[in-house]
């Protein structure tokens with residue numbers, strides 16, 4: 001994946017746990033002490049190794065690290081120069097989720113070798129929907145859960161989510177789906 005991802009993992013660890021925690025995690029993951037370059041492609045393994053090392057150093061399950069990272073990503077990308085892309089994707093949670101593929105297609109203009117996941121929305125009502133998530137990468141459903149948390153905050157709604165693994169059948173690819181429902185957060189007008 002592009003270095004932007006590992007850079008964000010670094011940003012999350014440094015801001016929440018300090019520079020020395022980051023040094024230990026980076027060393028445990030066997031990565032050199034040099035800055036990640038956003039536009040350079042890194043082996044996916046480096047990201048999985050970072051998550052595993054963070055899990056070991058911080059004593060938290062990898063799923064919790066991924067979920068926290070997902071939340072952080074929605075803020076980090078806005079601050080790292082991609083706020084326009086985020087704004088263009090929608091003004092409400094359901095609109096944004098429907099536009100995720102289009103948003104990553106725009107991201108591809110900046111990161112031409114991007115291999116993004118793909119999403120589909122089904123069973124939509126005024127306050128609920130099912131988000132289907134397809135990726136060739138394994139084990140990242142908790143990341144999407146964190147992204148949904150972060151998007152809930154962005155749009156001022158409290159989101160309840162239930163994750164379901166769908167196995168492949170009748171020509172349908174195996175994937176994770178998220179059954180979401182939301183309501184306005186107390187104290188907001190959204």
Ligand code: HEM
Nearest residue numbers: 001002077082085086107114115116117135136137140147
């Ligand atoms: C403007 C904001 C965003 C940017 C710049 C961005 C960019 C990226 C980049 C660079 C990757 C790594 C893929 C690769 O290098 O091949 C990625 C992966 C991913 N993105 Fe985004 N993204 C953004 C917002 C989002 C949002 C809001 C979601 C919410 C669902 C999302 C979901 C994902 C997921 C789940 C992956 C992991 C890869 C996979 O599942 O295969 N992204 N994105």
